[in-house]
Amino acid sequence: MSKSNFFEKVYEIVEQIPSGEVYTYGQIAMMLGNPRAARIVGYAMSSAPRERNLPCHRVVYQDGRLAPGGIFGGKENQRRLLEEEGITFLNNGRIDMDEHGW
DNA sequence: CGAATGACAATCT
DNA sequence: TAGATTGCCATTC
Numbered sequence: 001m002s003k004s005n006f007f008e009k010v011y012e013i014v015e016q017i018p019s020g021e022v023y024t025y026g027q028i029a030m031m032l033g034n035p036r037a038a039r040i041v042g043y044a045m046s047s048a049p050r051e052r053n054l055p056c057h058r059v060v061y062q063d064g065r066l067a068p069g070g071i072f073g074g075k076e077n078q079r080r081l082l083e084e085e086g087i088t089f090l091n092n093g094r095i096d097m098d099e100h101g102w
Numbered sequence: 103c104g105a106a107t108g109a110c111a112a113t114c115t
Numbered sequence: 116t117a118g119a120t121t122g123c124c125a126t127t128c
Contacts, residue, residue, distance in 0.1 A: 006125060025110050029124095036123045042109040043126065056109080067109040 003047070006032065010044040017058045020086035022100045024062045042067075057081045064094035064101065 013028050025038040034040070045056050045067075057078045060066055072078040079089065088096045095101070 004125075029110085034124070036111085037125065038110040039108060039123065040110090040125045043107080043124095045109050047126080048109095059109080061109090062111060071109060 006037075006040065007044040007047065010041050011048060011052050011054055014045070014048075014054045014056055014059055015052070017055055019055075019058075020100070021102075022058050022060050022064075022082065022087060022095055022097070023102065024060060024097075026062050027102055028059065058085070060095055062097075064090075064097040066095075 009032050010028060013031055014023070017023050025041040026035065028041045029035055029037040032041075041059070045054070045059065048054050048056060056067075057072055066075045066078050066082075069075045072081070079093075082095065083089065087100055090096055
């Protein structure tokens with residue numbers, strides 16, 4: 001398979017993210033044993049096939065910000081998805097990591 | 103095999 | 116405080 005175990009592992013973790021909670025790229029990277037591979041997690045997401053049905057919208061920045069626009073058809077769309085999942089947003093447009101952040 | 107890339111994160115200005 | 120820069124590391128060319 002073209003995808004290495006690293007990507008597979010990322011997909012597995014993202015797939016296991018419970019509804020109503022959000023993970024950060026750094027957290028996922030830490031689970032993989034590479035706390036500095038946050039970029040790799042993001043890279044895996046960019047290459048993540050939709051057949052996987054990955055809730056990548058639950059993966060956000062360490063600051064609680066959403067991924068750059070153009071990913072889910074607009075970050076506004078992603079924000080609405082998270083709100084439906086039960087994620088609470090702050091007035092500054094960031095996710096309440098103190099509540100959902102691990 | 104070597105260089106470039108990137109959905110991050112921390113640090114510096 | 117906000118914006119710009121550097122470091123990191125697996126994948127891709």
